[in-house]
Amino acid sequence: MRLENIHAVVTGGGSGIGAAIARALATEGARLTLIGRRRDPLEAVAATLPQAIAVTADVADRASVDAAFAQARAVHGPIGILINNAGIAPSGPFARLPPEAWSQTMAVNLDALFHCCQSALPDLLAAPAGRIVTIASTAGVKGYGYVAPYVASKHGAIGLMRALAAEFAGTALTANSVCPGFTDTDIVARAIETISTHTGRSGDEALAELTRHNPQKRLIEPEEVAATTLWLCLPASRSITGQAIAVAGGEIM
Structure with missing residues (x-):
């Protein structure tokens, strides 16, 4: 139980990669707060875990994030691990991309990281081994056609993690990205x-x-992404920071 009594927040924790990460962290004893917009999927996952609660929030809205994190702290205490997993991936030709689709993708995939990281930062810096892991994508290190907003937002997500890793390298906080194919x-x-x-x-x-x-x-299976994320959260991974780790079957970046 290497994460026993450590409070981990997982955004987008009601399905897919987020749910798999929650399950992996639970195996090491973490207390979990699952955050997302839809309560039913969050509660369904939380009900399967020994120390988990579900909190609804819009991660693209700062007031909503602050309120959700306050609710999480009231139950599980200070946040020691932040998993930024919530995201969207609209697709279509760039020439016909509505400005609203661009703005929404940036809000959910990039602005939300700013809100969540800044809101949790005091707790993370006070923790013995604070961890931020952002689920980015191979689209954060290379380009794909027809998903320009997604590619741009994931490049930004990786850049933010690298900036935080550099800024807080003198502390016990690490910041990394996991890049699934x-x-x-x-x-x-x-x-x-x-x-x-x-x-x-x-x-x-x-x-x-x-x-x-x-x-x-x-x-890629969600559990493969979860295994890499769990490794980054462990105390022994304190020297791993500022990295963008591909989980992509050998895809060339």
């Missing part, structure tokens, strides 16, 4: 549907289009 989540399922709808390809053909980037020719 295409992962077996609801977001990727929707991407497959979109490809099929717009190109007429079958579901299998659409899946093959996504997995061609992975030399292993498969989707």
Whole structure:
């Protein structure tokens, strides 16, 4: 139980990668606060874990984040681990991209990191081994077509983690990014549907289009991302900071 009694906040903790991370942290004894917009999925995951609560919030809104973190502290105490996992991935040609889609993606994928990191920072700096792990993407270190806002926001997410790592290198706080390739989540399922709808390809053909980037020719499992995230949260990982770690089957960046 290497994380016993440590309070971990996981945004987007109601499904996919976030839920897998919550389960991994729970195996090491962490107290968990799962944050997201939809209460039912959060509560469903929290109910399966020994020390977990569900708190609804809009991570793109600072007042909502501050209120959620205050509620989390009231139950589990100061925050020792922050997992920034919530995100969206709209797709479409850049030439026809509505400004609203750009703004929304930046708000959820990048502005939310500012809100969450700054709101939790006093706790994280006071912790014996504070940890920030942001779930970015291979899109944070390379480009993909038809997802320009997502690519830009994930590049920004990695940049923010590197900046925090440099600024707080003299403390016990580390900040890292985990960069999954295409992962077996609801977001990727929707991407497959979109490809099929717009190109007429079958579901299998659409899946093959996504997995061609992975030399292993498969989707990454959420539990693989969770295992890397857990490793970064452990006390023994104190020298790992400012990194963007790919979990992508050998995809060339």
